Amino acid sequence: MPEVKTSRFKSESVKALANDNIQRALGAPFAHFVDGRKSAIDADYTEESWESMRDRAAATKAHTIERLDYYLDLVDKNVRRNGGHVHFANDSTHANQIVLDIARQNDVKTVIKSKSMVSEEMGINDVLEKNGITPVETDLGEYIIQLAKETPFHLIAPAVHKTKGQVSDLFEKFLDSAPTDDIEKLCIIARDVLRDNFAKADMGISGANFIVAETGTVVLVTNEGNGRMTTSAPRIHVAISGMEKLLPSIEDVGLFLRLLPRSATGQRITSYNSFISGPRASTDEDGPEEFHLILVDNGRLNLLKDETLREALSCIRCGACLNHCPVYRKVGGHAYGWVYPGPIGAIVSPMLTGLKEGKDLPYASTLCGSCRDVCPVKIDLPKLLLDMRHKIVKSGGGTMPERLGIGQWHNAMKTRKKLEGKVRLGRFLQGAVARKGIIKRLPLPVVNGWTKSRDFPALAPRSFAEIWRDDLSGGDRS
Numbered sequence: 001m002p003e004v005k006t007s008r009f010k011s012e013s014v015k016a017l018a019n020d021n022i023q024r025a026l027g028a029p030f031a032h033f034v035d036g037r038k039s040a041i042d043a044d045y046t047e048e049s050w051e052s053m054r055d056r057a058a059a060t061k062a063h064t065i066e067r068l069d070y071y072l073d074l075v076d077k078n079v080r081r082n083g084g085h086v087h088f089a090n091d092s093t094h095a096n097q098i099v100l101d102i103a104r105q106n107d108v109k110t111v112i113k114s115k116s117m118v119s120e121e122m123g124i125n126d127v128l129e130k131n132g133i134t135p136v137e138t139d140l141g142e143y144i145i146q147l148a149k150e151t152p153f154h155l156i157a158p159a160v161h162k163t164k165g166q167v168s169d170l171f172e173k174f175l176d177s178a179p180t181d182d183i184e185k186l187c188i189i190a191r192d193v194l195r196d197n198f199a200k201a202d203m204g205i206s207g208a209n210f211i212v213a214e215t216g217t218v219v220l221v222t223n224e225g226n227g228r229m230t231t232s233a234p235r236i237h238v239a240i241s242g243m244e245k246l247l248p249s250i251e252d253v254g255l256f257l258r259l260l261p262r263s264a265t266g267q268r269i270t271s272y273n274s275f276i277s278g279p280r281a282s283t284d285e286d287g288p289e290e291f292h293l294i295l296v297d298n299g300r301l302n303l304l305k306d307e308t309l310r311e312a313l314s315c316i317r318c319g320a321c322l323n324h325c326p327v328y329r330k331v332g333g334h335a336y337g338w339v340y341p342g343p344i345g346a347i348v349s350p351m352l353t354g355l356k357e358g359k360d361l362p363y364a365s366t367l368c369g370s371c372r373d374v375c376p377v378k379i380d381l382p383k384l385l386l387d388m389r390h391k392i393v394k395s396g397g398g399t400m401p402e403r404l405g406i407g408q409w410h411n412a413m414k415t416r417k418k419l420e421g422k423v424r425l426g427r428f429l430q431g432a433v434a435r436k437g438i439i440k441r442l443p444l445p446v447v448n449g450w451t452k453s454r455d456f457p458a459l460a461p462r463s464f465a466e467i468w469r470d471d472l473s474g475g476d477r478s
């Protein structure tokens with residue numbers, strides 16, 4: 001598993017805000033994602049409304065998650081019937097070991113990979129390299145961040161923060177190519193290198209956008225064609241997926257193939273949609289001789305056990321909640337410190353890596369609700385973020401002053417008498433710092449963060465309740 005740096009969210013956010021490249025990257029490309037999504041949704045829905053499609057998708061995912069044990073059994077049975085192998089991995093270490101065992105048994109020297117977020121969770125590239133096997137990412141964005149030794153900046157655009165100059169520098173350093181700022185030339189350089197690797201690789205590792213339980217089919221959605229090459233050119237294909245990616249039937253796939261690209265990139269359909277049901281059959285001209293499906297838990301069962309948070313398992317990793325999140329759009333993906341950024345990452349990362357490490361992430365939200373409004377499977381992300389905050393506080397998270405402050409607030413709100421007493425005390429104490437109804441700087445620790453970049457309104461000399469009681473009620477003091 002890659003190093004978990006979620007506890008550094010605040011300091012990394014400050015660095016990201018001061019980084020011009022990151023701020024530039026968070027501008028135009030994301031406006032393009034947002035506008036593209038809207039146009040794609042507005043453009044062509046007459047047969048069924050977008051809302052109705054979201055409702056159906058949410059219901060399908062909820063149904064599948066509720067019966068995950070049944071559908072896992074079904075997919076296991078059907079992949080085996082198709083001639084493939086199914087492996088269940090408890091965690092990253094277990095999943096990495098399964099991949100290594102398959103590679104060693106088949107004398108694998110080079111592995112090509114198409115995009116897989118679960119393999120990022122596992123840190124599989126490091127594990128393969130340490131064991132003398134060369135992994136090569138074949139999604140262009142993933143290839144760039146592999147060379148840069150970074151984690152993805154975004155769920156679907158992993159290298160969106162890199163400028164063409166930075167990509168050229170990486171290619172010059174690692175591929176010995178001439179410097180260029182011509183994007184087409186950069187693509188050709190990468191394609192030449194990747195083509196060689198497609199030809200010589202013994203094993204292809206892919207993720208899975210969806211897995212159809214009733215047919216044992218892995219569905220892959222890509223724009224570069226690398227997914228299809230990865231899963232068909234080498235002798236062995238290993239698909240690695242979180243165990244929540246199941247759909248009950250092949251008839252469900254069409255709905256998700258319409259929702260995913262529109263939500264992600266604003267495309268009506270992605271360029272390549274691959275359906276993989278096992279290894280090459282005796283009648284097939286080509287395709288892999290072996291097919292393995294590794295279904296990874298790695299903390300997902302903890303999510304499943306939680307009646308509120310299990311909704312997060314419905315995520316189809318489209319990235320729309322990131323694109324619309326005012327916090328992600330300022331700090332970018334690396335500040336979140338692990339594989340999954342943005343609103344969904346703020347829920348999933350602490351659950352998969354530990355509440356203590358990720359305790360700041362659920363607070364990285366204004367709770368504006370944009371993420372919920374755009375989510376194609378209607379995950380109520382603000383509700384889950386609040387639930388995570390609740391869990392963090394209950395597990396002893398938060399600083400002492402925060403706990404003290406909230407405790408005082410809780411006590412004050414119990415009765416009107418207590419509230420009025422606290423307000424009187426507050427008016428007395430603010431006398432030293434309030435001027436003309438404004439507090440420019442709060443002197444206390446923690447709360448002084450509020451006044452670093454904005455004024456704080458002082459308590460009014462008289463509350464509405466007091467004005468009503470003394471001046472307006474006409475003697476009725478009820």
Ligand code: SF4
Nearest residue numbers: 315316318319321375
């Ligand atoms: S939570 Fe919803 S919007 Fe965010 S990545 Fe997952 S499916 Fe997409």
